[in-house]
C-alpha cells in the first residue's frame with residue numbers, strides 16, 4: 001500500500017457511498033478517507049455521527065469466495081492492533097463490530113457487500129469510523145453516555161497515514177481465519193459478561209460465554225445456549 005492507494009476528502013457525505021463511484025475501476029485495498037462526513041451511515045439503517053475530529057474511511061476488498069465471512073472481525077482486530085501500536089490504547093471488541101475504550105464506543109465498522117448481476121458477492125466496501133478527537137461541541141445527549149474518543153487530534157496528513165496502515169493490515173489479515181479468530185477472542189470485551197441480545201426489537205438477557213471458531217458469539221440464555229451470527233442482532237453489555 002502507498003499514498004496512491006488512498007484518496008482524501010476533507011468533507012463528504014459518506015465514504016461508503018463515495019466508494020461506489022470508484023469501485024468498478026479501483027483495486028483491492030483502495031481506500032476513500034474523509035475528515036468529516038455529513039451523512040455517515042451506521043449498521044441497521046442508523047446514521048453515524050461523523051464530526052471533524054474523527055477518521056472516516058472505506059476500504060475496497062475483492063475477496064475470494066471463502067474469505068467474506070470474517071471481514072468485519074478482521075477489521076476490528078486490525079484497527080485495535082494499529083491503535084494500540086500507535087497510541088498505546090487497548091480497545092476491546094464488542095461483538096461484532098464496535099471497538100470500546102473504557103466501556104465507550106470509539107469505532108464502528110460497516111461492511112457492505114456488492115453483488116454482480118447473478119447475485120453473487122463480488123466486492124466488499126468496508127467502512128470504518130474512529131472517534132479520534134472529542135467533538136468540539138461534545139457528543140449529543142442521545143449518545144453521550146455510550147460514545148467515547150481516543151482524545152487524539154490528527155492533521156489530514158496524519159489521518160491519511162493512519163488510514164494507510166489500517167488498510168494495509170486489513171488486506172494482509174482478512175484471508176487468514178487462523179490469525180483472526182484467536183486475536184478476536186483475545187480482544188473480546190464481552191466474554192464472561194452479562195448481556196442483552198436484541199433481535200427484532202426484543203431484548204433478551206444472556207451471558208456471553210465464548211467466541212467460536214467462526215467469530216460467532218456463544219450466548220447462554222439459561223435454558224439453552226446459542227451461537228449468534230452476524231445479521232440483525234445486536235447486544236448491549238449489562239451495566
Ligand code: BTN
Pocket residue numbers: 013014015016017037039040041042043044046048056057058098107108109110126127128129130
Ligand atoms: C456502526 O457503528 O453502526 C457502523 C458505523 C460505520 C461508520 C463508517 S464511517 C466510514 C464509513 N462511511 C459511512 O457512512 N459509514 C462507515
